[in-house]
Amino acid sequence: MRMWMAVLCVCLMSLAGTARAKESKAEFKTVEAKHFKEAEGVELSPAFSDYFYAELRNELTKAKLASEIVGEGEAVDDADAATSGVISGTITEYKKGSVVKSALIGFGAGLRSLKMDADVVRRSDSENLCVLHVHIRIDPRWNEKIMAKAAARQMVNEMKKALKERKAA
């Protein structure tokens, strides 16, 4: 019985150890998300930019890529600059889609489409850490905010993947 208790204690302690290691394993100390610019010809509502910015910060927080997600234009301590990142980008293309085409033709025709390019740079020396390309296609009847939500999620997933590959290389 005592033996089993000892084994259980050792197991629990080792599990607690791994949990602590995971918590402190954030990629960055801070990450600053910026409002994305819109390329010429992109006609999205003004509220889209704000909503996407909020959603991107939300997804970055959920992904635990950084210990702290700072807002646009916030100062970061000089000591943390080397381990901090900044994510900025441009919405390069937006196609409104067509409900008629989507309903009559189907097979992906008439879908609403959004393309975005983003860069993740190190704050201290502006070294480019990864370049992200996101392409989202949704039903034209859906709200554009749902598109923002999907785009933010995909962007953070791409970022995670790119940083992992960079680390492995």
Add this chain to the structure above:
Amino acid sequence: MSQSIKLSSLFLCLCLTSIAGARTAADEPKPKPENTISVKLAEPVPAQKFEPAPKFSITDVTDRSGNPQPMVVFKDRGGLFLDRQPTAILREAIDDSLKSANLRADDPGSADLTVRLYLFHFGLAQGSGLDFFSKVEFSAMVKNPKTGESQEVKATGTAIARGAVRKKNIQKNVEENLQEALKDATRNFLRGVQLKEAINSLWKAPDASPVASGMVDSKTANTGNHQ
């Protein structure tokens, strides 16, 4: 005969209009203790460090949102109201944070820099419909009362919270969401690069301390004696 039909139809129209008006008035939500939320910072937001630090004073907060009902947060499901004006909430949040960082002047006359706030948005913004999206947006006019120079500092705070179906959960989620947006906006202002730049350009710390000037005086006096 036709006259009586006309009169009766007119009477019917009047009745229908009055009923519709009464129903609209009944649908308009009214603030009650159970549908009123209190939005305030759970704890003051830590400001960035300034060396030397100026003392601030908030002179005025102006609502520029153009919202005719600034205290109504949510109109559906019996409505959701704020317990105070958004301008008062914002003022308190920034004032408390400045005080905790020892950046607030004890009286407005002794302040090195005065801050005038213009609130552009406070409350829920258009979201995806599946969640609550709160936004607090304001601009601060930082002014040096001695020189009269001023500079604008913009700040925005956003927060997204899960949607809810039950009224109680809607109230709880909206309250938390607004508090998060307020905290984010206050933090964006107090830790922003724009505020740092405004302070650097508008205010210079008095460089000669009384002790140092006293030493210079005594040295000058000694030199005079030697001559």
